[in-house]
Amino acid sequence: MYTLHIPQCYKLLGQHYGGSKRKFFKKITWFWCFCRRKGSFFQPKKTPEKIFTPYQMGPFKLSHRIVLAPLTRSRAIGFVPQPAAATYYSQRASEGGLLITEATGISPTSLGYPCTPGIFTEEQVEAWKPIVKAVHDKGGVFFCQIWHVGRLSHYAYQPDGQAPISSAAKAASGVVYLPDGTGPVPYPTPRALEAEEIPKIVEDFRLAARNCIRAGFDGVEIHGAHGYLIDQFLKEGLNNRTDRYGGSIENNCRFALEVVKAVADEIGADRVGIRLSLHQFYSDMQISDPLALGLHLIQGLNKLNILYTHFVEPRMGPGTASIETEKNLLPYRKAFKNTFLAAGGYSREDGIDAIESGYADLVVYGRLFLANPDLPKRFALNAPLNSYDRSTFYTQDQVKGYTDYPFLEEVSVK
Ligand SMILES: Cc1cc2nc3c(=O)[nH]c(=O)nc-3n(C[C@H](O)[C@H](O)[C@H](O)COP(=O)(O)O)c2cc1C
Numbered sequence: 358m359y360t361l362h363i364p365q366c367y368k369l370l371g372q373h374y375g376g377s378k379r380k381f382f383k384k385i386t387w388f389w390c391f392c393r394r395k396g397s398f399f400q401p402k403k404t405p406e407k408i409f410t411p412y413q414m415g416p417f418k419l420s421h422r423i424v425l426a427p428l429t430r431s432r433a434i435g436f437v438p439q440p441a442a443a444t445y446y447s448q449r450a451s452e453g454g455l456l457i458t459e460a461t462g463i464s465p466t467s468l469g470y471p472c473t474p475g476i477f478t479e480e481q482v483e484a485w486k487p488i489v490k491a492v493h494d495k496g497g498v499f500f501c502q503i504w505h506v507g508r509l510s511h512y513a514y515q516p517d518g519q520a521p522i523s524s525a526a527k528a529a530s531g532v533v534y535l536p537d538g539t540g541p542v543p544y545p546t547p548r549a550l551e552a553e554e555i556p557k558i559v560e561d562f563r564l565a566a567r568n569c570i571r572a573g574f575d576g577v578e579i580h581g582a583h584g585y586l587i588d589q590f591l592k593e594g595l596n597n598r599t600d601r602y603g604g605s606i607e608n609n610c611r612f613a614l615e616v617v618k619a620v621a622d623e624i625g626a627d628r629v630g631i632r633l634s635l636h637q638f639y640s641d642m643q644i645s646d647p648l649a650l651g652l653h654l655i656q657g658l659n660k661l662n663i664l665y666t667h668f669v670e671p672r673m674g675p676g677t678a679s680i681e682t683e684k685n686l687l688p689y690r691k692a693f694k695n696t697f698l699a700a701g702g703y704s705r706e707d708g709i710d711a712i713e714s715g716y717a718d719l720v721v722y723g724r725l726f727l728a729n730p731d732l733p734k735r736f737a738l739n740a741p742l743n744s745y746d747r748s749t750f751y752t753q754d755q756v757k758g759y760t761d762y763p764f765l766e767e768v769s770v771k
Contacts, residue, residue: 408712408720409737411453414696415627415664417498417575419719420453422712423733426700426723427457427502427578427632431751432759433474436462438484441755442474443491448730448760450497455719457578457667460504460585463565464558466522467586469510471538472753476501476568477561489573500630501569502578503562503620507586508547511535522558523547524589524596524603524612530640538753552600555612558586563619566629576628579616582669584639587613591635591650594643606646606653614657621661629663630698636671636684648688655692666693667721670701677724690716705736731764740765 412419425446432439449456462468462475475481485501492499508523513535515521526549532541550558566577581587589595590612596603602611613631621629633654635647644650658666671684679702690697699711700721708720726732728745735742749758 405737406709406713408709409733412696412718414455414498414719417455418453419455419498420451421733421737422719423454423708423726423736424698424719424721425449425454425456425726425732426721427459427580428723428727429459429470429473429751430759431470431472432753432755433472434753436468436473436475437478437481438474438488439755440487441760443488444760446488446499447491447495447497448762448764449726449732450492450495450499451731451733452496453498454496454733455498455500456492457721458499458501458574460502460580461565463503463505464561465516466510466519467505467561468514468536469506469521469533471534471536476503476565476572482568482572485569485572485574493573498575499573500576500578501572501574502580502632503565503569504580505558505561505586507589508544509533509585510547511542511545520545520548522550522554523586524598525549527595527597527641529584549598552602555602555615559612559615559619562616563623566620566624570624570628576630576664577620577624578630578632578667579613579620580632581613581616582632582634583637584642584675587616588634588639588642591633591654592638592642592644594638594641606650609650610654610657613654614661617658617661617663621663626662627664630665630667630696631658631663632667632669634669634673636682637669637673637675639675651689652692655689659692659694663695665696665698665719667698667700670699673701685716687716705739708736728762730762735765738765741768743768 408422412422432441446456462473464477476485489499508521508529510521511533512518526546528546529544531544533544534540569577590602591609593609596609598604601608603609617631635651668686668689670686671682672679674680686699696718698719698721699717703720703722711717711720722732724745725742728743729735743762746758752758
């Protein structure tokens with residue numbers, strides 16, 4: 358390799374142009390202008406950040422690694438998803454992009470919030486079908502988050518006005534809104550499930566997973582996070598049982614693993630994920646060693662060979678406020694053998710870093726995706742984002758704050 362310096366160039370080109378300096382400089386000026394016009398053509402091609410590149414998640418070929426978080430939107434009138442959900446989810450769908458639904462009840466005892474959907478009646482399954490189709494029509498991969506709220510409910514939601522169920526007969530602190538939107542009222546004291554009743558709840562999860570596949574979903578995410586029924590078994594602060602479902606890490610994980618196994622047996626392990634929030638302590642749901650519990654759980658999940666685990670960052674306090682902490686998800690990421698999803702407080706740049714460094718395989722976005730239906734595109738272009746409107750997170754309006762967040766083109770045109 359050698360370098361030609363300007364005088365040499367001049368000499369060579371000058372010879373070529375018959376020794377005329379004027380002709381030489383004219384040609385050089387033309388060439389310089391041409392290069393400037395072509396601009397990027399001459400610049401080295403920038404490789405896209407890994408978050409924008411394909412990822413093979415088990416049988417699913419994803420085209421990027423930006424995932425829609427499960428987001429309760431309280432638009433399901435009578436616990437049945439409404440047609441506007443087809444617009445809402447398809448707006449957020451992209452070719453090869455993974456979407457996870459809002460938390461969706463598995464059984465009549467599973468509900469505890471007004472206007473949240475279920476997937477345990479034929480009417481609900483039928484209502485989900487066009488929503489799933491709308492996402493598939495845009496090439497999206499769609500998982501349903503299946504959910505049992507446990508003690509975070511009220512007699513008014515329960516069949517025959519019974520007490521809600523949980524791992525222990527201890528009421529949650531805080532308040533609950535009733536199915537008709539009235540309230541709030543304090544949480545009632547739940548009834549601790551008898552050990553013999555637990556297989557029935559496991560069966561409800563299995564049937565709900567079957568219904569998800571019937572509705573056309575690609576898979577399910579089991580909601581094991583945020584203080585709901587599975588979490589109520591995992592966390593020793595609440596779970597004071599002395600039978601095989603409490604009293605040790607192994608026993609506290611038993612219900613979660615039974616649910617995962619039943620669901621995996623029903624629809625195939627490569628269609629099953631689970632969401633966990635081991636570092637979020639809801640009222641009395643403390644836990645002395647989240648890492649030990651998490652690693653035991655992961656050992657079981659690895660044996661069942663499920664598709665993914667979806668962890669909420671320790672920095673997320675209960676709710677959506679961030680807290681200071683040194684803790685992170687790396688030990689869980691290293692221990693779990695299949696796809697690892699991380700969620701909670703991610704910006705575009707944090708997400709890019711998380712993927713580049715191998716901290717996670719996919720990054721899950723909640724509030725940013727809620728307010729930006731075309732979030733993957735905006736991230737790819739590093740375009741400005743719409744801000745979210747907290748006051749419309751949980752209203753029943755089928756348009757405002759739901760399907761009316763503008764796309765980038767609409768913003769640019771204004
Ligand atoms: C409006 C709203 C509804 C939510 N609903 C659910 C839900 O149904 N299931 C769930 O697991 N998490 C739910 N979350 C938590 C989000 O999935 C996510 O973990 C949280 O918003 C933090 O991520 P972010 O910082 O990207 O928003 C909800 C959060 C918000 C803001």
